[in-house]
Amino acid sequence: MAMHHRLAAGDESYGTVFVVTSSSDILPHQNARARRLISETLAESGIEVHTNSVVEAVEAQSLRLVSGGKLEFDHLVLATGVAPPTWLKHSGLALDERGFIVVNSSLQSVSHAKVFAVGDVASMQSHQLPKAGVYAVRQGPVLAENLRRALAGEPLRAYRPQRSALALIGTGERSAVAARGAFALKGNCVWRWKEWIDRRFVARYR
Numbered sequence: 670m671a672m673h674h675r676l677a678a679g680d681e682s683y684g685t686v687f688v689v690t691s692s693s694d695i696l697p698h699q700n701a702r703a704r705r706l707i708s709e710t711l712a713e714s715g716i717e718v719h720t721n722s723v724v725e726a727v728e729a730q731s732l733r734l735v736s737g738g739k740l741e742f743d744h745l746v747l748a749t750g751v752a753p754p755t756w757l758k759h760s761g762l763a764l765d766e767r768g769f770i771v772v773n774s775s776l777q778s779v780s781h782a783k784v785f786a787v788g789d790v791a792s793m794q795s796h797q798l799p800k801a802g803v804y805a806v807r808q809g810p811v812l813a814e815n816l817r818r819a820l821a822g823e824p825l826r827a828y829r830p831q832r833s834a835l836a837l838i839g840t841g842e843r844s845a846v847a848a849r850g851a852f853a854l855k856g857n858c859v860w861r862w863k864e865w866i867d868r869r870f871v872a873r874y875r
């Protein structure tokens with residue numbers, strides 16, 4: 670949506686943006702209201718969404734779909750989500766069905782007690798967490814504490830994830846959608862809120 674917004678601002682006839690996804694709806698991890706708000710924005714912007722479209726191959730200027738269809742493009746942006754490092758397959762560590770390291774509530778590998786994993790590469794046995802930074806950053810202090818405790822031979826601390834996390838999704842026209850639990854809201858005030866949070870976060874590392 671941001672790309673469409675920027676391109677359309679420079680040239681009305683730049684072409685079409687389309688989104689291809691294998692799932693039956695966009696943003697399957699967000700609530701129904703957030704999905705509706707984003708779908709409406711996509712439709713208003715003229716962005717085509719191709720759901721249930723599994724890509725079989727990327728060719729020079731086209732996508733070949735499992736259904737037999739073909740979608741032609743000038744420029745392609747791949748954003749297919751997080752994948753585990755391939756070397757994990759041969760590590761002997763217990764992995765989930767997608768290949769991420771299975772950890773217990775102490776963030777410790779369930780197969781190798783001396784190995785800890787957090788963030789995107791970890792898969793908690795007790796919770797299905799989205800691969801998002803908001804969870805990774807809160808696991809950090811528990812990991813640090815548990816490494817210290819493991820070395821000292823002390824009982825480990827449990828990490829308890831928050832029940833839901835706030836998502837702020839920019840829609841490209843100085844507007845954004847806020848979603849948490851079953852709640853969703855769209856507007857310029859959400860965009861300004863997102864800008865404030867993002868800029869404040871980045872400024873901490875300058």
Ligand SMILES: Cc1cc2nc3c(=O)[nH]c(=O)nc-3n(C[C@H](O)[C@H](O)[C@H](O)COP(=O)(O)OP(=O)(O)OC[C@H]3O[C@@H](n4cnc5c(N)ncnc54)[C@H](O)[C@@H]3O)c2cc1C
Nearest residue numbers: 754787788789790791799800801802803804805806834837
């Ligand atoms: C475009 C984009 C936007 C995102 N926006 C959000 C957002 O708004 N909110 C949110 O909560 N989350 C967001 N995420 C997800 C978030 O970035 C991740 O969940 C988070 O960074 C995971 O942290 P991590 O430390 O587990 O992994 P990473 O941040 O990926 O860090 C892993 C590190 O390990 C290093 N590494 C990998 N392999 C090796 C190796 N073999 N040897 C040495 N080093 C290695 C990598 O270089 C990297 O520095 C976004 C992700 C992307 C890609």
